[in-house]
Amino acid sequence: MNHQIKPRRSVLYMPGSNPRALEKARGLMADCLILDLEDAVAVAAKADARTLVSEAVKAGGYGGRELIIRINSLDSAWGVDDVKAACEAGPDAILLPKVESAEMVRKLERMMVEYNAPARVKIWCMMETPRGMLQASAIAASSDRLTCFVMGTSDLVKDLHARHTALRLPVLTSLGLCLLAARAENIDILDGVYLDLNDEDGFRDSCLQGLEFGFDGK
Structure with a gap:
């Protein structure tokens, strides 16, 4: 697949329902900003968040940062409208949650073509x-429009009935499968979030571990 080198060392999730956060993000030191319409937004705020994020992307002012809109799942009550709004806003990428098959990616790709x-x-x-x-290998090879995997280790740990540990042993197999698939198809891959914001040493160790694993950012 075609691959354009871009720094994706640090990636921040910003809640799409919070206008102050969207404004503050214009001055944050991060390579990429994920403007979130999914997990960070309450059900009652989904529609308003979609409008806020669309307007923020159209307005710009984020410098050289990549802007990514994380939509709700395509089969949710908000998915189609999220895709329509994202296509109109024109971010750098649309982030599809909980991808489990190549067909899910191809479905989004068809919708993006349909909505121009x-x-x-x-x-x-x-x-x-x-x-x-x-399904990581098939997903990575599903579309020339796909340029990046993002590890969702929090949900993964929950689904595995595992626990978060410093060395992340419960998810090493999963991380390895996705790294192999990403490298085989020459796409980027970002490590999962670090949850304890008060543990700077732990955060540093987690970043170093991600670098040693071969992730492009966190």
């Missing part, structure tokens, strides 16, 4: 379920 997304808008995939891990 600019050709420069790429697809990113959240890899966060056991089924997704087992």
Whole structure:
């Protein structure tokens, strides 16, 4: 697949329902911003968040940061409207959650064509379920528009009935499968979030571990 080198060392999730956060993000030191319409947004705020995120992307002012819109799943009550709005707003990429098959990616790609997304808008995939891990190779090869995997280790740990540990032993197999698939198809792959914001040493160790594993960012 075609691959354009871009720094994706640090990636921040910003809740799409919070206008102050969307404004503050314009000055944050991060390579990429994921403007979230999914997990970070309450059900009652989904529609308003979609509008806020669309307007923020159209307004710009984020410098050289990549802007990614994480939509709700395509089969949810909000998925289709999220795709329509994202295609019109024109972010750098649309992030599809809980990807479990190549067909899910191809379905999003068809919708992006239908809703006239600019050709420069790429697809990113959240890899966060056991089924997704087992389909990582097929997913990575599913579309030339796909340029990045994003590990969703929090949901993955929950689905595995595992626990978060410093060395992340419960998810090493999953991380390895996705890394292999990403490298085989020459796409980027981002490590999962670090949950304890008060543990700077633990965060540093987690970043170093991700670098040693071969992730492109976190």
